[in-house]
Amino acid sequence: MTTIALDAMGGDHAPRIEVEGAILAARELDVRVLLVGIEATVRGELDRHKTRGLPIEIVNATEVITMTDSPSHAFRRKKESSLHVAARLVRDGRADALVSAGNTGAVMTIARFVIGTLPSVDRPALAAAFPNMKEKISVILDVGANVDSKPAQIEQFAVMGEIYYRAIWGVKRPRVALLSIGEEEAKGNELTKEAATRLKQLSLNFVGNVEGRDVFRGNVDVVVCDGFIGNIALKLSEGLVEHIGGMLKKAIKSSVASQIGYALSKRAFDDFRKRTDYSETGGAPLLGVRGITVIGHGRSNPNAIKNAIRVAAELCRLGVNEKIEQELSSAAAVPARG
C-alpha cells in the first residue's frame, strides 16, 4: 500500500476539501493517507465524517503557509509548516509521495530542497495535463518551476515527460514535441534551436517543433518548453476558458429564448465545463524530485484531491522515478551540460 503525505492546509478551502479528498481516496484507492496539518483543526474536520477503519492518520504541524508567502519565506521561515513536515515524511521514507494543493511556488521550492532532486536531474519540472480535441491529454512541461532554462534542461524535461505520459496514459511511444513559433527549426529562438538538436539525438519519439495551437489539436502527447513559456501558456488557457464561460453565460442571459435553450442544453454545457476543468485530470506532478510530488490547483474540490492522490500513487507503483533516473543516467541521454 502506498503512503501519501497530504498537505491538509494547502488549498483555498483547507482543511475541509483535503479531508474530504483523503476520505474518497482512502475508500476508493489502495492508499494510506497521512493528513499533515494543525491537528485540532484537521481532527475537527475529520470527525464530521465516518472514517472508522479507513487508512487515514493525522500528523501534526504547527504552521501554515499562505498563498501570499513567498517561496523563499515559506522555505526558510516556516519549517514547522504542514508542507515542510509532509516533505520531511517523504525524505525520511515514512511516506512515498507528497500531495499539496497549496502555494505552488512554495511546494516546488520545499520539495526540491527538502526532499531533493534525483541525482541525474538538474531541475525538477512541473507537468500540466491539457485536454485536447482528440479527447485525449497533452502534457506540457515545464509550466513554472524554472525560467531561463538551458537546452540540457529542456532535454531532461522531455525524458521525464515521456516517462510520465507512458506511465499514466499507457501510450507506448508518446509523441514528444518542442513548443516553438513554427514547425521549421529556423523559426525558433536560440533555446529551441539548441534544444531541438539535442532532442533529435534521444531515443524517444521526438516529432519536432509545434506551435501553440497544436497543444489542443491532439497531434502530440508531450510538449516541452521553458517554464516561463509554459506558465504563461497555462495561465492564458485558464484565463481564456474563464472568459469564454463568462461570455456564454452573459449571451444566454440576454434573451428569454436562449434561457429556455440553455435549460434544454444544460447537460451539454455541464459536459463541456467538466472537460475544460483541469482539476479533473488530477494535479500536476513535479517531476525529478527524489520522492513523487503532485501539486493540485488551489481551487481543488475533493474529487481533484482524490485524483491528485491517485496520480501520485500510480507514479509510485509504476516506479517512474527509478525509470527517470535510469534513462537520464544511461548513455542514451546526452550528458547534462550547456
Add this chain to the structure above:
Amino acid sequence: MTTIALDAMGGDHAPRIEVEGAILAARELDVRVLLVGIEATVRGELDRHKTRGLPIEIVNATEVITMTDSPSHAFRRKKESSLHVAARLVRDGRADALVSAGNTGAVMTIARFVIGTLPSVDRPALAAAFPNMKEKISVILDVGANVDSKPAQIEQFAVMGEIYYRAIWGVKRPRVALLSIGEEEAKGNELTKEAATRLKQLSLNFVGNVEGRDVFRGNVDVVVCDGFIGNIALKLSEGLVEHIGGMLKKAIKSSVASQIGYALSKRAFDDFRKRTDYSETGGAPLLGVRGITVIGHGRSNPNAIKNAIRVAAELCRLGVNEKIEQELSSAAAVPARG
C-alpha cells in the same frame, strides 16, 4: 484621402475576398484602394461587381507569394510579387499604407526591408488585439516579429503599443503591462527583470507585471512581451477557441433536447462566435515600419479586409508613425541599447 496598397493575392481565398473587402472599404471609408496583383485575375474578380465611380485601381504584379514560401525566399526571390510591388508603392510615397492577409512572415520581412523601419525603432513589432472580459480590447505585442528580444526592444514595443492603443481606442492613458509569470518582479526571467526596470522610467502608464490570465481580464490595455512568447500566446488562444467551439458543437449534437436548446440559444452562440473572432478586430499592425502596415489573418473574410483597411487609414490619419518617432527620439525615452 488615404491611399491603401492592398496585396490582392494574399489570403487563402485571394483575390476574391480582397476584392470584396476593397469594395466595402471604398464604399464605406474615405480611402482609395490600390489592388495589387495579377492584373487579369484581379480584373476578372472586380468585373463581377458594380464598382463604377469607386476609388479602386489595379496595380499589376506578376508573381505571387504562397503561404509556404519562406520569408527570406519571398523577400529575395519574388521581387515582382504583389507584396513587393505594394511595399514599393508605400516606400515611394504612392500609397500611405500596406495591407496584406498573406504569409505573415513574408509581410513582416518585406515591410521591414523594402519600406524600412522608423529611424528610432530597432525592430518592428506585430500587435494583436484580444477581446477581453470587460468587452474591451487588450493589445499584445510583439506576437511574432522578433525572438530573443533585448530589454530596449521591449521598451520600444511599450511606447509603440501605447500610441497605437491611444489612437485606435481613444484611451488617454492606456495601462501598459509586462507579460510575466507573476506580479512580483522577482518572479520573471532575465529579460522581464531588466525590461521592468526600463519600463518604470518611461512617462507612460506602466502598471507592472501581469500573468497570462490578465490578458483576458481587461485590467490592462497594452501587454508587452518578446515575440516568441506573444506568438505562442496568440496561437494557443486561437487553438483553444477552436477546441472549445468544437467541444460545444459535439456536446450539443449528442442529444435531441440540447439540439432544440441550441436552436433557441442560437443568437447567443452567434454573438459569442463573433466576439471570439479575432478577424472582427481588423488585423494586426506591424508597428515601427516607415509606412503603416497592417496584416490580416489568412482566413480573413471581406469584412475583416475592410476592417484592416480601416485600421490602416486611421493609423495614417492620426499620424501614429510621427508620434512613435517623436516619442522614441525624445529625451523621455531611454536610448535603445541593451
